[in-house]
Amino acid sequence: MFAGYIYASYVFTFGALVGLIVVSFVGLRAARQRLAALQAGGDSDESGSDGAL
Amino acid sequence: MLERLENLSALYANPRRFMRLAARLHMPLWLVALAVLGGGLFMVAGVPDDYQQGATVRIMFVHVPAAWMALFAYSFIFFASVLAMVLRHPLGYLAARAAAPVGAVFTLIALVTGALWGQPMWGTWWVWDARLTSVLVLFFVYLGYIALWEAIDDYGRAARATSILAFVGFVNVPIVKFSVDWWNTLHQPASVSRFGRPALHADFLYPLLVMGLAFLFVFLAVTLTRMQTEVLRQRLRVRQEEA
Numbered sequence: 640m641f642a643g644y645i646y647a648s649y650v651f652t653f654g655a656l657v658g659l660i661v662v663s664f665v666g667l668r669a670a671r672q673r674l675a676a677l678q679a680g681g682d683s684d685e686s687g688s689d690g691a692l
Numbered sequence: 693m694l695e696r697l698e699n700l701s702a703l704y705a706n707p708r709r710f711m712r713l714a715a716r717l718h719m720p721l722w723l724v725a726l727a728v729l730g731g732g733l734f735m736v737a738g739v740p741d742d743y744q745q746g747a748t749v750r751i752m753f754v755h756v757p758a759a760w761m762a763l764f765a766y767s768f769i770f771f772a773s774v775l776a777m778v779l780r781h782p783l784g785y786l787a788a789r790a791a792a793p794v795g796a797v798f799t800l801i802a803l804v805t806g807a808l809w810g811q812p813m814w815g816t817w818w819v820w821d822a823r824l825t826s827v828l829v830l831f832f833v834y835l836g837y838i839a840l841w842e843a844i845d846d847y848g849r850a851a852r853a854t855s856i857l858a859f860v861g862f863v864n865v866p867i868v869k870f871s872v873d874w875w876n877t878l879h880q881p882a883s884v885s886r887f888g889r890p891a892l893h894a895d896f897l898y899p900l901l902v903m904g905l906a907f908l909f910v911f912l913a914v915t916l917t918r919m920q921t922e923v924l925r926q927r928l929r930v931r932q933e934e935a
Contacts, residue, residue: 641812644748644808644811648751648755652754655797656910659914660914663914663921666921667921670924670925674928674931
């Protein structure tokens with residue numbers, strides 16, 4: 640009789656949790672990539688200036 | 693320059709030891725969280741109908757653990773802020789900031805599943821009683837805390853301002869917990885944590901406790917993931933400032 644309320648509760652709960660988990664992992668991956676890109680850029684800058692010297 | 697960079701990163705995050713530890717803990721923590729969650733759901737599937745509430749009692753197994761986590765996460769933010777402001781622990785601000793969206797999501801789950809439970813049992817989605825209203829206030833405090841972090845560009849100022857908000861907002865935590873004892877509310881009083889024997893039958897109590905443990909592991913796993921992200925963002929900020 641009240642199955643709709645029960646299903647809606649579980650769907651909302653796990654939808655929200657999965658969304659949170661996905662956003663957290665996407666954020667972690669993006670931060671890793673940005674840091675790696677910055678480090679790679681810094682390394683190439685340094686090697687470039689070394690080369691110039 | 694390298695020494696200065698190290699000093700700066702140590703000042704803000706002392707990341708190396710934490711990141712090494714987090715890298716080791718990350719996957720096992722997620723596996724434990726998923727295993728306990730699977731076990732909890734398996735137990736919930738075998739729970740009998742309640743003699744009064746019928747099958748709707750199953751909403752309790754997501755609603756109550758989410759409400760526990762809403763309070764736990766805010767307490768975590770409070771103690772992390774104390775650690776950062778009073779003891780100058782470098783990871784305190786990062787931990788508090790990482791936990792805030794997790795706590796907000798658990799609070800939202802508690803509110804929505806509470807409404808979905810309230811409609812068939814009470815005949816209303818919402819009532820302005822002390823428990824429901826104080827949890828709604830908690831949700832707004834979470835949103836305010838997250839917004840304040842985003843609103844202030846200077847990291848140090850943002851950290852101090854959000855910590856003060858965390859301290860002020862913590863007043864609401866005992867209000868949420870004891871609201872059902874202090875005021876006449878439509879919401880039922882505590883069933884599990886009351887002194888003496890819990891009011892729940894073992895058929896309901898053990899699945900509820902396992903689901904509570906599962907939500908705790910999910911909170912810890914997501915917060916650890918977000919803390920790693922915060923440490924990396926902190927490194928990015930330091931490097932960009934140095935550049």
